[in-house]
Amino acid sequence: MGPDHAWEKWGAQDPYYGVLSDPRFRCNKLTDDSLKEFFATGQHHIEHMLETIRKTHSDFQPKRVMDYGCGVGRLLRPLSQIADTVGVDISESMLNEAQKNCPEATLIHPERLNSLAQNFDLIHSHLVFQHIPVRTGEGVLRQLVGLLSPNGIGVIHLTFLVRRLGRLPIPVWDAMQKMRGRSKLFHGLMNLKDGRPFNQPQMQMNNYNLNRIFAILRDANCSIFHVEFTSDLFPGAVLYFKRGCEHVERTCLSWVALSAAPGRAALDAP
Numbered sequence: 001m002g003p004d005h006a007w008e009k010w011g012a013q014d015p016y017y018g019v020l021s022d023p024r025f026r027c028n029k030l031t032d033d034s035l036k037e038f039f040a041t042g043q044h045h046i047e048h049m050l051e052t053i054r055k056t057h058s059d060f061q062p063k064r065v066m067d068y069g070c071g072v073g074r075l076l077r078p079l080s081q082i083a084d085t086v087g088v089d090i091s092e093s094m095l096n097e098a099q100k101n102c103p104e105a106t107l108i109h110p111e112r113l114n115s116l117a118q119n120f121d122l123i124h125s126h127l128v129f130q131h132i133p134v135r136t137g138e139g140v141l142r143q144l145v146g147l148l149s150p151n152g153i154g155v156i157h158l159t160f161l162v163r164r165l166g167r168l169p170i171p172v173w174d175a176m177q178k179m180r181g182r183s184k185l186f187h188g189l190m191n192l193k194d195g196r197p198f199n200q201p202q203m204q205m206n207n208y209n210l211n212r213i214f215a216i217l218r219d220a221n222c223s224i225f226h227v228e229f230t231s232d233l234f235p236g237a238v239l240y241f242k243r244g245c246e247h248v249e250r251t252c253l254s255w256v257a258l259s260a261a262p263g264r265a266a267l268d269a270p
């Protein structure tokens with residue numbers, strides 16, 4: 001089963017647990033209180049993100065915002081209270097749930113990204129790229145940065161390439177993940193080994209090469225102004241970047257300053 005199909009299954013069978021894999025959010029465990037907790041995590045996340053942006057961009061007041069991979073609208077809900085919001089998700093069932101949770105937001109499938117105007121002040125994505133195969137995810141990132149307005153801000157979370165995950169070298173881990181995609185029996189047995197229901201859909205994990213991500217951002221004239229690392233079995237980073245060409249100017253200026261500085265020889269020394 002491919003990752004997109006697996007996400008449709010998550011959306012149809014257990015959408016809140018698919019978003020945050022905590023037993024309290026299983027569909028048969030959801031209560032008013034656990035739903036409140038679920039959405040409180042989203043409110044907290046968005047408050048933190050806006051606070052972080054405003055440390056360097058104090059007058060940042062986005063008017064048009066996208067949440068890519070919005071799931072059931074956990075992060076879209078607080079965003080739609082401050083801006084005109086578009087939520088994008090690969091799963092129709094997730095989109096339907098998000099529409100119930102955020103009636104004021106526009107919800108679309110990624111196929112419709114091309115029809116959007118390039119006027120987003122903020123494009124955000126959390127816990128999503130890790131589930132998209134790397135080459136597809138790189139293409140999505142190119143599309144998203146192309147939709148930012150001049151000076152628009154992107155806040156994108158990615159898991160990045162490491163040599164080992166836990167005790168397993170990455171090639172072994174990748175081979176097991178591929179096997180799980182190909183064989184229902186193998187996937188089901190691995191689910192049972194980890195204490196999960198046999199039929200639980202796969203949640204693919206992918207790790208990005210940050211060199212290639214930097215090149216994509218650089219080509220789109222984006223400058224990264226803040227990075228936060230996320231800790232998990234899968235090391236991740238939240239990249240805060242701004243579209244514009246300031247980084248090019250700054251690099252040139254510092255190079256000129258460095259060339260003219262008397263201590264240059266010392267800087268050049270090995």
Ligand SMILES: C[S@@+](CC[C@H](N)C(=O)[O-])C[C@H]1O[C@@H](n2cnc3c(N)ncnc32)[C@H](O)[C@@H]1O
Binds near residue numbers: 004008071090126
């Ligand atoms: C773990 S959930 C996170 C949802 C939301 N970002 C949050 O943090 O509340 C991942 C979401 O990404 C969506 N997704 C997976 N692959 C995608 C793709 N290629 N394009 C858009 N959405 C995708 C899934 O359907 C799912 O709703």
